[in-house]
Amino acid sequence: MTSQLNVDTIVDKAGTGGTNVKVANTSTYVSDGGNVTQNTVAAMAKSWCRMSHTASLQNTFNISSASDDGTGDYSLLFTNNMSDTASSGNANAITSLAYSAQYHGVSTTGYMIDLHNDSGTNVDAGNSHQTFGDLA
Numbered sequence: 001m002t003s004q005l006n007v008d009t010i011v012d013k014a015g016t017g018g019t020n021v022k023v024a025n026t027s028t029y030v031s032d033g034g035n036v037t038q039n040t041v042a043a044m045a046k047s048w049c050r051m052s053h054t055a056s057l058q059n060t061f062n063i064s065s066a067s068d069d070g071t072g073d074y075s076l077l078f079t080n081n082m083s084d085t086a087s088s089g090n091a092n093a094i095t096s097l098a099y100s101a102q103y104h105g106v107s108t109t110g111y112m113i114d115l116h117n118d119s120g121t122n123v124d125a126g127n128s129h130q131t132f133g134d135l136a
Helices: none
Strands: 028-030 037-039 047-051 057-061 063-070 073-078 091-095 100-107 110-116 127-131
Touching (some): 047 073
Antiparallel strands (some): 028 037, 047 057, 091 127
16 A cells, blocks of 8 residues: 655754655656656756856856866766766766857866867856766
8 A cells, every 4th residue: 555745844953943854766756647657866967057158157066176177178076976987978068159069077076068169169158067967
């Protein structure tokens, strides 16, 4: 028999406010239509950041540092490493203009990215990154 828990708020044992809810790697959620389940942990971004054209981090999650390695060339390091290079290679970049991003130097500790304009020339630009995969 399945059970269901209906609550308005989850608080810590002392009843003083918010709490940390732990979710196992095998936890799933049901889609809006109710027909499909998805692994909750696998579906979450494992890192993200927004940085200026000078690699100044403006907003981050699991990114410990960024460096400007030259025109349009940046390096980012994770706070918590990824489990393998295949995981950390699943990064995405969004720039304020229509630039393309090329990832290289991908490792479990971080990655490097080059931003190019339409002619393939490296350019400095503010950008955002997200990484999906498995943490170590």
